[in-house]
Amino acid sequence: MSRVISVPPFTFIHILNNNTNISQIEIGPKNFALQTNEVLITEPCPMVKVPPGHYCIILNPMRYIQVIQIMEISKYEAGKFCELKMGQSEVRLNGEPFPLYPGESLYGAENFGKTSKDYSSAIKPLPVIPANHALSVTALVDHDDGGVVRRAGDMWHIEGPITYIPTVEAEINKIVEPVVIKMDQVLRLSAKQDCIDSSGRRRVTGEEWYITEQGAYLQGVHENFLGLEEKITLTPDTGYHLGATERLTDFMGKHRLPGEAWLVTGEQTDLIIPQIEQSLVLYRLSITEIFQVNKRDACLLTYIIIVPGEKLESGIQNTRILSADETLVLQAIEDFTDDLEEVVFSEEVIRKAGDRWMITGPLEYIPPIHVKILSQRVAVPLSKNEGIYIQNIRTGEVRSVMGQCSYMLQEWEELWAKILSDDVEELLSGSGEIRKLAYYEQSIDPKILQGRNKTRVVTYRCPGNTAVQVYNYQKKTARVIFGPDLVILGPHENFNVLSLSAGKPKVPNALKSLCLLLGPDFITDIIEVETSDHARLQIKIAFNNYFEIDSEHEEKIFAVPDFIGFACNQIGGKIRGAIAQVPFDKFHRNSLQVIQYAVFGVNSSKLQFDVNNLVITSLDVQSIEPVDRKMRDSLSKSVQMAIEISTSSVEAAASHEAQRNEQIAKGNLERQKLANERNSERERTKLLELCAMTAAVESTGQAKAEAQANAEKTLIECHSEIEAAKLKAEAMTIEHNAKLLSQIQMRRYEIDYLRKENELELNRTKRMAAIEINNFENKVNALGVETLKAMARAGPETKIKLLQSVGLESMLVTDGNNPINLFNTSNGLIGASQTS
Structure with a gap:
């Protein structure tokens, strides 16, 4: 490691002297040589630079010793004679860049100078408090704030507009935004602790009050925002229930006791402003509407007047307007005389409690308090092949009414729901397993797929060449309907559901059906037989069938509920009996003849069952398989050997063909x-030609490539400078637009402020004018019209009497239209006499 450290301009380093254990700071630019x-x-590290409008907090700031103030040396050279204020902080604003002395650190960037050289997180903007806003501040220690003693934990607001310079003695909490109170709103506040509100009134902890002045309201430091409440606007057709929890005097000057409730309507006042004064609490019980009963409406009141404690029974009820196809079923709650019947029949009709009767439209009906409306009915339109079930509630009799007509139920009649079994419901809807579905699709009613109306008459489309049996449980009779036809069920009738066998072999009760297919049809079954030499076989047979219809005994075809299982059992029994008498070899050679002889006999080509007139016309043997596994395996082995022989021959031919194709392929591959x-x-x-050309180009094109690279470099630099200039121009445009937009917003806010101030002044002037008018009217009303007239006539009458006293009673100058009295002359005379 080099012992000479290069310190660039506006940077600093910290040096520790191991002998004295004293740290010092060196400021660049310089080259500093470390001693041993x-x-x-x-x-x-770069010096800390605080931009305008920003600040930072220095932890453990240094302070100069008294010696520094005497020595004539620069600030940074005298840094060796300083000490740290441990545990204290210092706020620094915009100024010259400054270094951090050993032991100092930036609040928010404690790693600056140690592991990081970025201090941007420690530079924070100065809080700007707009107008009508406030900054919430909490004291960290006891201190003097401009002559105000703050204690640790105290909170206060600094109202804007202002730029707040932070101090180390106080902590910034948040910027408090104002609450805008609109024209139809009031602000509800409560006291967090004992305080004085904005109006100078002392509040105790938990006390609530309202602010009714419109505009922006700045919440106090000890005020709790409870919400904005709407003023209650009353219209001429609405009212409001008010209640008192303590003694109070309402806006009408009446004294109210705790628990008292009263009604305020739009006739008394058009606006209710919520108020909370000391122990008074007004609260809302319920909104009461003034019910307007139109000409065609009516309402039943539980009490006489809708006041607190009263209510409407069933609300406002409309007048029943009945058309020509509508009726009302009524019942008397108590004995009374029916006025409506008296008007209609011109005779008095007395109704007893519990009586039922019906009135038919067209008419308008308002039920009296003695009558209960049971139901309103409409005539049921019925088209052709449509009907309804009706029950007489007096006798219990049920009948059906078919269309084409429109039927109106009587007062003692009701719609009756016909209940069908689950099997019938499933078959009518087509959701069940239906035999030969494609054939019976025409029998499914699309209306039933959406859900059957149980009061409607049940109908079923019987397909062609089928028969349906319907049983009447009341008369204990049955009838047969042959398709194509429409089956209509009476109130006491139901379908005879056929439970048929299905599957191979046949399984009883596996299939449900409403209709019987008359044929021709076919039935397939698998039966198991045993020969005389005990060879067990499975035979799959199919036979055609149809029903012979006897016009005198049509119900005979339904004598056997499961005709499929009956026919298969009868035919299977005959076949088993015939095969049990012959050995396997004979049966294997003459199986078809044996089976047909067993079923039809020698000279007959059909088999008829007299019990239900079912006729079997022909029989076909589809397959015969042994039941014994060993026999089946031996037969399969013989078949497998035959298959293997044929397979070997095919493989040999294929191998020869493959060898021939292989030789052909090898020849094609060599070619x-x-x-x-x-x-x-x-x-x-x-390729060699291209290599030679490439070498020539490479030897001659290196200089050209370098020249092109230099040209492109110059071109890129020029483009970069152009782009930088464009970006600078765009930045200046954006900054100019932002300033312009800010000025436009300020002018707009000023205009809005002046407009609102003018509106307030106009409202004040209007209200003052209204007050003057009311004052003048009150004075006029207080003096009286006669008094004013007397005061107005007092002057002229006095003058007339004075003229009369001097003999000028009838001296009047006139042109015939407008008489002119001589009051002015008398005034002159009187004035002259007084002067003399």
């Missing part, structure tokens, strides 16, 4: 290699 007993403890070598030599020749 000296150690560099701080590398060259391609030769072509590639020829092309490679041709490209190598071109």
Whole structure:
């Protein structure tokens, strides 16, 4: 390490003398040579420069000993005769750059001079407090603040506009912004501790009060902001309930007791300003509207007048206006005479408590207090093939009404909901597993997919070539509907749900269906049989079927609920019986003949079941497989050997073909290699030519490249200077625009201030004029009209009497239109006489 340290201008270093254990500071520019007993403890660091409008805090600042004031040496040369004020601080503002003496440090940048040379975090701007703002400050130690003694922990506000210079005795908390109180608002405050508010009134801890003056209000240091509250504006049709928690005198001059509530309406005042004075608290109970009852409206009052403690029952109720297709179902709460019926029928109708009756429109109806409206009904429009279920609540009878019509329920009738089983609901909606879904899609009603209306008559579209059975539980009868047709269920009817077998082999009750397919159709099943030599086989069969319809006994086709399972069991039993009598070899050779003979017999081509008129027309054997695993394995082995033989022959042919293709490919590969070598030599020749040309260019182009590089360097430098000039111009433009914008904002604020000041002066003038007018009117009202008339006539009457006394009673000068009296003449005479 070099013992000579170069200290640039405006930098400093700290040197420690190991013999004396004293540190010293050296200021640049200079080259400082370290002695053998000296150690560099701080590398060259820049001096601290505080810009205008900023400050910094020095911890453990140094102070000069008295000897320094006597010696005629510079400040920095006398640094060796100074000492530190440990534990103290010092605020430094804008001035000449200064170094940090050994032991000093910057608050906020304690590592400056040790591990860092950046002190920007320690330089802070001076707090600028705008107008109507304040700076909250807390005293750290006891001190004298311009003649005011501050104690540690005291808080106070410094109001703007001002630039605050911080001190080490006080800590800056925050800038307090004003609260803007609008025209229809008041500010609610409370005291954090005993204090004096802005109006000079003493407040105790916890006390609350309101500020009603409009404008910006600066919150005190011991004032707690509770919020802005809106003034309560009353209109002619609204009121307000007020309540007192302690004794108070309201704005009308009435004394109120604790717990008392009263009503204030828009007729009494148009504005309620919240106030909190000492122990008085006004609080809001509820807003009361003055209910306007229109010509066609009505309301039922629980009490007579809406005052505190009273309420409306069911609110304002509109007049029931009924059209021609609407009715009201009414019930009497107590005995009364029906005025409406008296007007309509010209006779007195007495209603007993509990009576039900119905009135039909068109009319306007206001229910009396003795009548309860049970429901308002509308005529139900029904199109063709639509209907509703209706129940008589007197007798309990249920019936259905079908369209095309519009039906109005009577007062003793109600809509009746028909409940169906889950299976029927699922089949009607088409969400269940339906046999031959594509065929039955036409039977699904789109309206049911969105949810069935249980009061509507249930309908079902029976597809063509199908039959549906409906059972009436009241009459204990059944009827059959053949498709295509529309099935309409009565109130006591329900569908006969078919529970059919499905799957291969058939599984009972695996399929639900409402309609029976009449055929022709086919059924597929797998049955297990055993030959006479005990060979067990699985046979997959398919047979066609249809139903023969007997017009006299149509319900016979529904005699067997599961016709599929019945047919499969009957046919399977016949096949098992026939195969059990023949050996496996015979059955294997004549399987189709054996099965058809077992089902249809010798001379017949169909099989009919008399129990439900089901006819089987033809039968097909789709597959026969042994059930025994050993037999199945032996058959599979024989089949596998045949497959292996055929596979070997195919593999031999494929191997020969592959060898031939391989030889062809090798020949093509050798030919391609030769072509590639020829092309490679041709490209190598071109490469050598290019290398020779490159060497020539390289030898002659170095000077040219250097010249081009120099030219580009010069061009880049010129462009950089141009860009720098542009950026400087843009910076100056931005700064000018910012200053211009600031001046525009200041002028705008001044204009707004003058406008508001003029508005306030105009309002004051208007109010003074109103006060003068009221004063004059009060004086006139106090004196009276007759008194004023008498005062006005007092002068002329006196003059007339004086003229009469001197004999000038009728001396009047007139032109026939406007008489002129001689009062002025009398005034002259009287004045002359008084002078003489």
